[in-house]
Amino acid sequence: GQNIDQPTEMTATEGAIVQINCTYQTSGFNGLFWYQQHAGEAPTFLSYNVLDGLEEKGRFSSFLSRSKGYSYLLLKELQMKDSASYLCAVRTLTGGGNKLTFGTGTQLKVEL
Amino acid sequence: DGGITQSPKYLFRKEGQNVTLSCEQNLNHDAMYWYRQDPGQGLRLIYYSQIVNDFQKGDIAEGYSVSREKKESFPLTVTSAQKNPTAFYLCASSENTGELFFGEGSRLTVL
Numbered sequence: 001g002q003n004i005d006q007p008t009e010m011t012a013t014e015g016a017i018v019q020i021n022c023t024y025q026t027s028g029f030n031g032l033f034w035y036q037q038h039a040g041e042a043p044t045f046l047s048y049n050v051l052d053g054l055e056e057k058g059r060f061s062s063f064l065s066r067s068k069g070y071s072y073l074l075l076k077e078l079q080m081k082d083s084a085s086y087l088c089a090v091r092t093l094t095g096g097g098n099k100l101t102f103g104t105g106t107q108l109k110v111e112l
Numbered sequence: 113d114g115g116i117t118q119s120p121k122y123l124f125r126k127e128g129q130n131v132t133l134s135c136e137q138n139l140n141h142d143a144m145y146w147y148r149q150d151p152g153q154g155l156r157l158i159y160y161s162q163i164v165n166d167f168q169k170g171d172i173a174e175g176y177s178v179s180r181e182k183k184e185s186f187p188l189t190v191t192s193a194q195k196n197p198t199a200f201y202l203c204a205s206s207e208n209t210g211e212l213f214f215g216e217g218s219r220l221t222v223l
Contacts, residue, residue, distance in 0.1 A: 033211060033212070035212075041216075041217075042215060042217050043202075048211060087154060087155065094168070096160070096167075097163075098143060099160060099170070100145065101157060102147070102155040102156075102157075103154050104153055105153075107152075
């Protein structure tokens with residue numbers, strides 16, 4: 001099975017930078033995703049890593065180290081609207097195809 | 113516009129009743145998924161399907177059933193065997209190597 005760990009809650013200040021970590025243990029690794037979810041809404045896609053290294057996308061960046069089973073999401077120039085839950089998800093290749101397993105999410109609160 | 117449509121958005125059910133949640137996509141995606149989310153929790157995989165007429169159990173399949181008779185449709189039935197069915201249910205689809213696109217979700221409450 002898979003084991004995906006991320007912090008439950010984080011608090012940061014508007015305009016600052018925050019890093020949300022995700023560690024995982026899995027077999028058949030086939031990519032890692034980050035999603036943002038506001039309360040009561042469906043998750044929206046933020047980033048995807050399948051190879052080691054950093055992927056940058058505007059204010060959001062995501063890093064992956066497959067050998068360490070580790071990823072982080074970096075949010076820069078935080079805005080109040082960034083207050084949300086951030087979900088790390090690992091894709092694995094199974095006999096039945098690709099399966100995406102989510103962590104429990106990190107609730108980020110952005111304060112003035 | 114292409115997307116995923118889930119219905120109903122809100123559903124109330126009496127204990128002992130089966131209920132079916134609809135999920136339709138017009139993105140021409142091969143893969144479809146059903147997740148359950150409880151308050152303050154992440155998403156847990158119920159069932160997934162990579163192609164028509166084939167589907168796999170996820171991590172919490174007990175008490176649920178699905179079918180995949182058409183590429184665009186992946187309905188989920190919550191049976192009376194599901195002990196704690198009150199939750200937010202999310203359907204998603206993807207190309208096999210791509211990101212998941214989610215529907216808006218169905219909120220089921222058992223009275």
